[in-house]
Amino acid sequence: MKAVVIGAGLGGLLSAARLSKAGYQVEVFERLPITGGRFTNLNYKGFQLSSGAFHILPHGPSGPLAQLLREVGADVKIVRSEQTTMRVPLKKGDPDYGKGFKDVSFNDFSTLLSHKDRLKIAFLIASTRRNHPTGSTLQAWIRTQFKDEWLVKFADSFCGWSLSLKSDEVPVGEVFEIIENMYRFGGPGVPIGGCKGVIDALECVIATNGGKIHIESEVSKILVENGKAAGIIVGNEVYEANLIISNVGHAATACLCGEALSGERYSGYLRMLETLRPSAGIKICLAADEPLVGHSGVLLTPYAKRVNGIDEVTQVDPKLAPPGKHLTMSHQQVAPENVRNLEAEIELGLQDLKEIFPGKKYEVLLIQSYHDNWPVNRTASGTDPGNETPISELYVVGDGAKGRGGIEVEGVALGVAATMKKVLG
Template sequence: MRQKRIVVIGSGFGGLAAAVRLQARGFQVDLFERLPEPGGRARTFHVGDYAFDGGPTVVTAPFLLEELFQLTGKRLDRAVELLPVDPFYKLFDARGNTLSYNGDPAHVLPQVEAIHPPDADGYLAFLRAAEPLLQKGFIELGAEPFLRLSDMARVAPDLAKLRAYESVYRFVGRYIQHPFLRQCFTFHPLFIGGNPLKASAIYAMIHLIEQRWGVWYPRGGMRSLVDALAALFGDLGGRLHLGTPVDRILVSGGRAAGVVAAGERIPADAVVSNADAATTYLKLVEQTPPRVRRHLTRSHYSMSLAVWYYGLATDQVPDALAHHNIVFGPRYEDLIRDIFERKVIADDFSLYLHVPSRTDPSAAPPGKQALYVLVPVPNLASTISWDDELQRLEERVLSLIEARFWPGFRRFIEVRHRIDPFYFAHDLGTYLGTGFSLEPRLMQSAWFRPHNKSPFIRGLYLVGAGTHPGAGIPGVLLSAKIAEKIVVRDMEEVDRRA
């Protein structure tokens, strides 16, 4: 049999992982990336002497990365040094409460008790209640495809028993009463584009994923991890085409037959799309059935993000700040509704402040700091005057940082860069400029999410944030594992029929 050729669209972590897996399986893989460098959401921005992580800043479940290197007899730790982050996060509210959270309950529990003594027992009860969610949702089902309704029906009784129909906020609220502590243990769905008031309780498992496998940061930034995966793919014989956008997925006789990339027709035996799921079906595939188009346009999508990158001419960071800092605004539930439902930029906000030099001093030029500030904002299904609103929002963000953490912060800024919903829409090609594709609601999870294998185009497969199991580095790496399993099975079937 001739060596089969597979095209992978997009070099985010999902696309890179799928390309490595399939190349290691003996296929000839061509990976097309529209940007001039690999990484997708995890790309690096270079501004003057500074290099900024473009997206993800947290590595959890690192064994999923280790698997990719083990496929070729190599070791992740020989290519990338993952540094432990401790604390995982430092969390603040508007009333002066603080929680330094890591994977050790003995460290977290006294802080919980000091804030609200009755919640100490509640926190332990929450950990016990979330354990089955981790076991079922991540360990047992995370790498399993949901291609048929029967796949969902098979696990529905277990999900009902685990109360997966509840929201994360309601699930945690059963055990933890203090408003600040509820925020501390329900914010995780925001890291994968989820509304904590709507995201299925199954995503409470994220807390335990971090607790069991830790939170890590690659020395040299996320670019070192992206570069290591790209190099691994190249060492296997894979071909990476940078600055080469895919304009269309070719379909012949109901089967994916290749792509049109930068105006050139590239034939293939199968196509794996790491492009945004909605974009794949609404823009890249002309044969998408009208019912699928209607479903996708009516689905619930994640929020977007406004991120400001600052290069600072100082070697000092205030003691109050850790590597990962989450600052909650005076409102929580109503602010979330402003972002996801009312789709407005409110006067108040919550933010994530990333200070990588706390873990990796090489994250900035010598004697300087490179950090970013992220604020969740509505996606482009809104009528916001974006430039004006984002300028005002940045001023409020800077004022808060100076008032609460870093006096004189503005005077240290020597370079700055911003991304916003238009970056996600235009540069990354996400539908509505979302940061994470579809929301992880129960009715948009597992079988209800765009499948890893297209149900109406043979030979077309999906990986990444918009397909099963969802966003976040563990989710997209698992999607690649699922896709590999299905592609290999389908290609073996094609050979048998031949």
């Protein structure tokens, strides 16, 4: 059986590794001169910056991505982060009240609420684990239950960091699926070697099983015969296939199918594609001689103007920076109305970092923005249309077709796993 994979990003390589291990003849076609897409390393001034996703797996060594890596035999070491914290204003009774901030464990977020709200949130967490709320956004649901604006700030910071969305853009059901996965799999972890450590290991699996990866090879058309995917065209070459996995999102995949998706039969699918929108964000990479965060987990920043969260992966893997240096990266969600004014958004992010790390010395290494055709996610979380297409034997994986409740790359892994279950049984 012959399988073609379009795109050598994380979803494409995970699919290719799994199919090659199952005995498929696999060929991967990537238009860029590198593999990994928005999940690899960029060597810059001796620092291993990430091309997109941070060097963090949201559920660490027990999450969906780690499980799939083990299933295909990819040799990746993942170290669990010791904690996740939030930077919040000092409270009455704290030394220097009114003059600064303190870090609170993510698991202790309810301590910042009133006694009454703490009891209420404990009850809601227990009851909603059985019956997840639906029918509204997370923010709207919070406002029906609580009057404390701290929870909205907390929700915005968490959703901004994990999904590049504000809490009023995320379906409440999706967030509760995420919370359930946090109970199930635990918190974040860092893959040794960063994103590229994962990509290199997947390439090794594919090569070992006889698969091929072609870079600088852009697919111009998906061939469809009698409603079934039959192959692709790359340049002047035709590659026949029994199965096609696309890692370029539903909209781009539909464009590659061209006239094969015309007609009333496919009109509903095409209308659905028009409703999809990407999520946007900005990453600011910092170099410092001394730790800025001080731990290997995520520092959430609910009181910042723009920055949602920060990580410092050199706490786990010092080789991601030159000797004696630390690599710290911040992320901020960019609202759709602000995508055309990125300079102002970047300036607000830089100002946030000065206030988050007062008196700390650091160098801004690189500022990266993700939007339009190079977004954080091709489809905003909670609106993913699934992995199937109207064309038989044509599936979509990646950040445009994540599994429910999957934070970023964990969602990619959930989508790939679901697709492989359909294909391989």
